[in-house]
Amino acid sequence: MNKPLYKTGAMFKSLLKRDWLKLIFWVLGMLAFAASGAGKMEVASSPATAATMYTMFVKNPAMLGLFGATPIKNPSAYTLGPIFGQTMTLITAITFAIISIIYVVNRTRKEEDDGIAELFRSFSIGKLANTTAVVIELVLLHIVMALLLAFSIQAQNVDGLNNLSSNLLFASSTSAQGLMWGMIALFFAQIFPEAGGAKGTTFGFLGLLYVIRMGTDVAAPQAGWFNPLSWGYLGFPYAAGHESWLGVGLALVFSILMLIVAYVLEIKRDVNAGYLPEGRGRAHAKRTLLSLPGLVLSLQKKMIIGWLLAVFVLGLVYGSMFGQMDQFISGNELVKQIFIGNATATDAITGNFMVTLFSILSILVSAFAVILLSRMTAEERKNRQEQLYALPISRLKVYLTYVLTAIIGSVVAQFLAVLGIYVEQLGNKNALSFADVMKPGMIWIVGIVFVVALLSLLVAFIPRASGAIWVYLGFLLFMSYLGHILDLPQWIEKLSIYDYIPKLPVDKMDWGNVSVILILSVLMIVLGFVGYRRRDLIGG
Incomplete structure (x- = not known):
């Protein structure tokens, strides 16, 4: 042609x-x-409010790293448009x-x-x-x-x-x-x-x-x-x-x-x-390929390793911002005036920054979990699952293999991201302890598990529409990224599972909310298995 x-x-x-x-x-x-x-x-309705917004979003290097630069040099000009x-x-x-x-x-x-x-x-x-x-x-x-x-x-x-x-x-x-x-x-x-x-x-x-x-x-x-x-x-x-x-x-x-x-x-x-x-591959398969979990991990190992390295590096990058936060807090008189006492200013600003940071990281990790679990429906569309079921393998084993791979993989990814933050900020004057970083960072795992459970329901009952989970992830990102500066109706905020997760270290630990989210997630995963066991496989 x-x-x-x-x-x-x-x-x-x-x-x-x-x-x-x-x-x-x-x-x-x-x-x-x-x-x-x-x-x-x-909108900044007074010079004091405008100055506060300007200080937090323009002068704060950590927020510049998250949101990007702005050329505004005058606090009074930092109104709704520039924001x-x-x-x-x-x-x-x-x-x-x-x-x-x-x-x-x-x-x-x-x-x-x-x-x-x-x-x-x-x-x-x-x-x-x-x-x-x-x-x-x-x-x-x-x-x-x-x-x-x-x-x-x-x-x-x-x-x-x-x-x-x-x-x-x-x-x-x-x-x-x-x-x-x-x-x-x-x-x-x-x-x-x-x-x-x-x-x-x-x-x-x-x-x-x-x-x-x-x-x-x-x-x-x-x-x-x-x-x-x-x-x-x-x-x-x-x-x-x-x-x-x-x-x-x-x-x-x-x-x-x-x-x-x-x-x-x-x-x-x-x-x-x-x-x-393309890689030529091995002449003989590894023993791990003789098991279903080994096969699933082998097919996705490059992607998994890439994601784990990426979130760890991203954690290192975000961790470097804590040093800039220290300089910002100690060297800005307006920040000291906004809050009562230097210690309060440090705790409040650093704490809120950590909440925003960890929530965004957890959404990225949730995307990783969604990709891992979505592989199950991708294999179905290519008619590859039929070859598995020709062997003595139960649907429960296939379902749990993919679900647990997504959950365990996301837990490891979240840990590495938080670890990267902890390691990078160790050289700071006011470096946080391992527990002070891990507790507020790892609590978001309950939200990640909830997303996996929600996807398991879609995979079980409407597998061809399972991609709709990305819409919910986009909503979570929007609320985490901008929810704190938007005046949205309360019912919209309540649609985000992140609204129910304790915002450590700003808020106190709420074991009641955490328990309810985990129990609800387990119930959705169980219900998902019931639906998956009864439905037909989808084809290409």
Whole structure:
């Protein structure tokens, strides 16, 4: 076929028929995530309140590491617009990036792994037709998303968020990041011989740039222009006199470059092939493969090791912020005035920072647990579970193997993340003890177990809709990231399981709540097994 784009239009129509419902849910979900905070933030109503917000979010290096930089130099100018721009731009861009990465890899490299691409190529279709159709759909998705997001914020007519050009800059910055990371994922999809490697490497690259930007935002914000992830918020939406479309332009140019390179790489390779060689494997299987748990762990060991290393490194990075917290507290007179006494200021600021930090880390670990348990339905869709059940293996053993793998793996991951924080902050003047770090860090495991239990119900009763758990994880992230500065209805806050977890060390331990969550989780897991034992296996 000498026409690599031949039948792109037909492939695009086919893609829309397959994805239209999913795309609608994505748009609605992303709008709810990104636009729902507009007007709900606690606007600084007095100079004292504005100064407090400015000190906590702009002068505090730890918060800069979490939320990103802002060019605002005057506390009185730190109103709703700059607050929304600083706290929402980075997290929204990352959310769009994650969705784009998953979608692009699943619709390109994963379809090659599943044999779908080879089926397409058996017809008179250009070699780049499917990839181009995916790119067109992704571009249109982010254009629609940018327009809807900008006008939805504009329609709320909130003081500080009612400038259409600022709203368009915010929406375009985040959508451009989503498109750019989709193209980066497409590039890695050509390099690796299977979808797991492409997806894992892209996420690893995203994580690496996130860690790098934490350092540049605190020490040298202008250095962020060398970091593609920072382009999403260095345009500083809503910061009057500092707004710039340069980051959007750079992201779009980089997207085009990545697309061109991906096209060149794909046109020169065979279907199901990659540019990195596949491992030849062992001549004889290990003894561990003779057991179901050994097989499950062996199939996911690279991903598990990658996640464990990543959360430990992230813990080290976050742990380094405690030293900056010490300097911030001891060297800021306003902080001493806000709280009664230096000790109270230290405890209050450090404690609240730990609550935010550990809750966000636990959501990342929950995502790890969801990936581990979701492997069970992924194997079903590929008709591989039928081969297991041809052996004398009970459904209880299969179900518990995946559930316990997810729970144990997430416990280890949370421990390593907290351990990284503890190790890195040991050199600080006011270093916390092992127990002082572990107790508030490990209590979030009950929330992770609850997420696993909730997913087990979906896997048991509506396995084809089990991906809905990612919506709940997004909600938890939104509430943990911004819940403390939004004036949301109480019933919405109560939908988050994290609302019931004791916020150590700020709050006292509540064994009653912890016990109820764990008991409810166990009951959901048991009910999940009942449903899984009775339902049919799903196929591709």
